[in-house]
Amino acid sequence: MKILICGDTHLGRKNFKVDEREKDFENSFTEIIDYALKNCKAVIHAGDLFDTGRPSVRTLLFTIKELKRLKEQNIPVFIIAGSHDISVDESFLNVLDKLGLVIHVSEKKNYTNFGGKIVLKGESFNGLFVAGLYAKDSNIVSALEVLNVEFPKEPCFKIFLFHHIISDISTLFSTIKKSSLPKGFDLYVSGHWHERFETEVYNKKLLYAGSTENWDFREVSGEKKGFFMYDTDNNKYEFIKLKIRDSEIISVECSNKTTDEVKELLLSKIGEGNGKMLFFMLKGRLKSGIKSTLNKQEVYDAAMKKGYLLCKVYDGELENPNEEQVSVKTRSVNEIEGEFFKNKGFSDDELKISLMLLDLLGKDCSNSERDKLVEEAINYSEAAFK
Numbered sequence: 351m352k353i354l355i356c357g358d359t360h361l362g363r364k365n366f367k368v369d370e371r372e373k374d375f376e377n378s379f380t381e382i383i384d385y386a387l388k389n390c391k392a393v394i395h396a397g398d399l400f401d402t403g404r405p406s407v408r409t410l411l412f413t414i415k416e417l418k419r420l421k422e423q424n425i426p427v428f429i430i431a432g433s434h435d436i437s438v439d440e441s442f443l444n445v446l447d448k449l450g451l452v453i454h455v456s457e458k459k460n461y462t463n464f465g466g467k468i469v470l471k472g473e474s475f476n477g478l479f480v481a482g483l484y485a486k487d488s489n490i491v492s493a494l495e496v497l498n499v500e501f502p503k504e505p506c507f508k509i510f511l512f513h514h515i516i517s518d519i520s521t522l523f524s525t526i527k528k529s530s531l532p533k534g535f536d537l538y539v540s541g542h543w544h545e546r547f548e549t550e551v552y553n554k555k556l557l558y559a560g561s562t563e564n565w566d567f568r569e570v571s572g573e574k575k576g577f578f579m580y581d582t583d584n585n586k587y588e589f590i591k592l593k594i595r596d597s598e599i600i601s602v603e604c605s606n607k608t609t610d611e612v613k614e615l616l617l618s619k620i621g622e623g624n625g626k627m628l629f630f631m632l633k634g635r636l637k638s639g640i641k642s643t644l645n646k647q648e649v650y651d652a653a654m655k656k657g658y659l660l661c662k663v664y665d666g667e668l669e670n671p672n673e674e675q676v677s678v679k680t681r682s683v684n685e686i687e688g689e690f691f692k693n694k695g696f697s698d699d700e701l702k703i704s705l706m707l708l709d710l711l712g713k714d715c716s717n718s719e720r721d722k723l724v725e726e727a728i729n730y731s732e733a734a735f736k
């Protein structure tokens with residue numbers, strides 16, 4: 351049986367403050383549904399269907415319209431709640447589940463907790479069994495230790511779905527080790543990490559399809575977005591790329607130039623837009639003037655006239671003429687902050703906690719990620735000062 355594996359569709363996302371970007375995320379979703387209708391018997395979604403726990407009516411109407419097309423062809427969508435699908439009360443996925451448009455496998459009814467053991471039930475349909483976790487990071491490590499899966503008796507293809515970053519991908523952002531995942535499945539699928547990633551666990555495939563559009567600027571320079579088609583009969587699979595909006599990233603050396611000369615240089619680099627997104631990355635040290643006087647608006651307007659969807663000029667690495675050489679490249683912000691606290695007479699433990707909290711303030715993260723970071727800082731301070 352052919353199944354389509356995707357995740358992190360982030361419907362409702364509108365980045366770079368441009369309305370068309372919201373449609374871009376929708377177009378990727380429509381492309382996936384079109385492909386699914388022609389080529390597969392089931393869809394597996396690894397969470398972050400929506401960009402927020404409270405999607406707009408517009409986003410909901412779009413999502414329902416698209417999911418109905420699959421429903422009409424009897425193609426089930428197995429899904430778990432990603433970190434962005436969770437709101438203060440229940441996930442909106444429960445509403446879609448009640449409407450019969452998705453099978454929300456991480457719903458509360460699929461967990462029972464007794465005698466210190468968590469029993470995870472899954473959902474079966476058309477020869478597939480899918481069990482999965484809610485994207486909650488707090489206590490995930492201890493929860494996995496006591497997790498038992500209630501497998502069905504009849505033979506079926508078993509998939510485990512989760513929305514956490516494993517340490518194989520990043521030790522900094524990971525919350526779990528793949529060796530803590532439950533055994534006995536034929537395939538493991540995860541989300542949350544926005545780049546495609548493939549590995550193995552217990553000799554079975556573990557796949558991250560990544561996000562289906564560029565969620566922020568950091569993703570623009572990454573690999574092309576897409577999804578997997580997986581054949582459960584022979585465990586062969588391929589990555590299908592999506593037709594997402596093109597971008598141009600142009601690095602510009604601005605040393606010994608005035609801000610006016612930089613502006614002229616940028617204008618000269620603007621070609622035919624054809625709906626692309628254009629990003630200028632400035633570097634070097636200006637000859638005169640200060641970078642805040644660079645007329646970016648004129649550059650943006652010129653790019654729009656040439657048919658670009660949007661243009662951004664990033665000057666974070668551009669230095670003013672008389673700026674003291676604070677080499678951001680060799681000293682991280684963390685080191686600079688650390689030095690400041692040390693001079694104030696902080697102990698090593700106080701220093702570490704202060705840096706954790708400062709890090710937290712500057713982080714653009716989801717509520718669950720924030721909870722985890724706060725918990726880490728509290729745990730550390732409890733251990734240090736007990």
Ligand SMILES: [Mn+2]
Nearest residue numbers: 358398432542
């Ligand atoms: Mn995501």
